Amino acid sequence: MTTARSLTIPLPDDWHLHLRSGEMMRAVLPWTTRHFGRAIVMPNLDPPVVTRADAVRYHSEITAALPDGVTFQPLMTLYMTERTEPGDVRAAFEAGDAVAVKLYPAGATTNSAAGVHDIETIYPVLETMEEIGMPFLVHGEVVDPDVDIFDREAVFIEKKLIPIRARFPALKIVFEHLTTSDGVEYVLSCDAYTAATITPHHLVINRNAMLVGGIKPHYYCLPVAKRERHRLALIEAATSGDARFFLGTDSAPHLDSAKESACGCAGIFNVANALGIVAQVFENKNALDHLEAFTSRNGPAFYDLPVSERSMTLIRHELPVPLPDKVDTARGRITIFDPKMDVYWDVGDVD
Numbered sequence: 001m002t003t004a005r006s007l008t009i010p011l012p013d014d015w016h017l018h019l020r021s022g023e024m025m026r027a028v029l030p031w032t033t034r035h036f037g038r039a040i041v042m043p044n045l046d047p048p049v050v051t052r053a054d055a056v057r058y059h060s061e062i063t064a065a066l067p068d069g070v071t072f073q074p075l076m077t078l079y080m081t082e083r084t085e086p087g088d089v090r091a092a093f094e095a096g097d098a099v100a101v102k103l104y105p106a107g108a109t110t111n112s113a114a115g116v117h118d119i120e121t122i123y124p125v126l127e128t129m130e131e132i133g134m135p136f137l138v139h140g141e142v143v144d145p146d147v148d149i150f151d152r153e154a155v156f157i158e159k160k161l162i163p164i165r166a167r168f169p170a171l172k173i174v175f176e177h178l179t180t181s182d183g184v185e186y187v188l189s190c191d192a193y194t195a196a197t198i199t200p201h202h203l204v205i206n207r208n209a210m211l212v213g214g215i216k217p218h219y220y221c222l223p224v225a226k227r228e229r230h231r232l233a234l235i236e237a238a239t240s241g242d243a244r245f246f247l248g249t250d251s252a253p254h255l256d257s258a259k260e261s262a263c264g265c266a267g268i269f270n271v272a273n274a275l276g277i278v279a280q281v282f283e284n285k286n287a288l289d290h291l292e293a294f295t296s297r298n299g300p301a302f303y304d305l306p307v308s309e310r311s312m313t314l315i316r317h318e319l320p321v322p323l324p325d326k327v328d329t330a331r332g333r334i335t336i337f338d339p340k341m342d343v344y345w346d347v348g349d350v351d
């Protein structure tokens with residue numbers, strides 16, 4: 001028997017994560033802290049994390065729930081509303097209470113009702129963010145009912161992102177959870193002020209996986225998975241080593257009862273499997289030498305943070321590894337993303 005291969009990389013960070021709150025947060029948090037040193041924590045709670053004071057409260061809730069002896073740094077974000085005050089955003093950033101502000105176009109996704117209708121109302125906040133170097137995280141989908149759901153990302157680029165970029169050339173923008181070749185091409189056409197997160201699931205599933213042979217509610221997320229050629233463009237981008245692309249799991253837990261429903265909600269819970277899956281995608285593309293750029297280096301560079309001094313060893317097994325499939329909570333089960341592909345990589349030691 002040949003010995004298993006291994007790969008040691010700086011401890012990864014998750015640049016897009018939904019931790020929720022209360023019991024749900026306590027159930028999912030240990031899965032993140034096992035594999036990630038830091039995470040950008042999304043603010044779409046109900047009610048959302050809008051002000052600096054909200055972010056401080058949410059941060060203490062998370063740190064109070066950390067398992068004993070665990071070192072994990074939640075990086076807090078503010079939820080952009082049409083009433084967000086530039087002074088509050090500046091104070092939050094300067095104190096380290098929030099590292100970024102997230103745009104949810106109103107109605108685009110889970111808990112986005114308090115989001116932005118008219119993008120021009122937030123221009124004063126964007127002006128401040130450009131000045132202080134605070135990243136603007138964008139859920140890049142239009143919500144116009146006339147626009148087909150599979151076109152919403154591409155239309156967002158034309159209608160919203162290009163004008164924002166033209167108006168604020170030095171604003172740091174992260175195009176969150178890219179799902180299209182249009183998004184990849186847009187980011188590649190930009191300078192270093194624009195970056196993008198890519199999720200493990202969008203590297204693995206296309207829209208057929210979600211819809212052919214029966215509808216798979218656990219593959220439903222927003223932005224929705226697109227055609228195969230888009231998935232292939234995302235793999236090219238993620239595995240290229242280009243500094244503008246980094247890992248954001250967009251792990252978004254919902255109870256199975258909420259997903260397996262006549263109106264199932266959007267979100268895929270994947271942190272438990274994320275790194276093995278991503279390593280497998282990189283191996284399949286012969287790009288393991290670029291894995292640490294995607295998981296551990298490009299994100300901190302964009303956010304002006306140091307690369308983790310800790311390390312993680314990934315183990316390449318001889319046989320596919322069994323993947324965890326669910327998390328049980330007091331209120332019910334949460335299904336873990338099943339990539340339906342052989343994954344030979346597993347997380348080993350974290351130092």
Ligand code: NCD
Nearest residue numbers: 018109110221222252266267
């Ligand atoms: C996210 C959620 O459930 O909070 N859902 C999702 O499908 N990705 C929200 C989001 O990031 O759009």
Ligand code: ZN
Nearest residue numbers: 016042250252
């Ligand atoms: Zn998200």
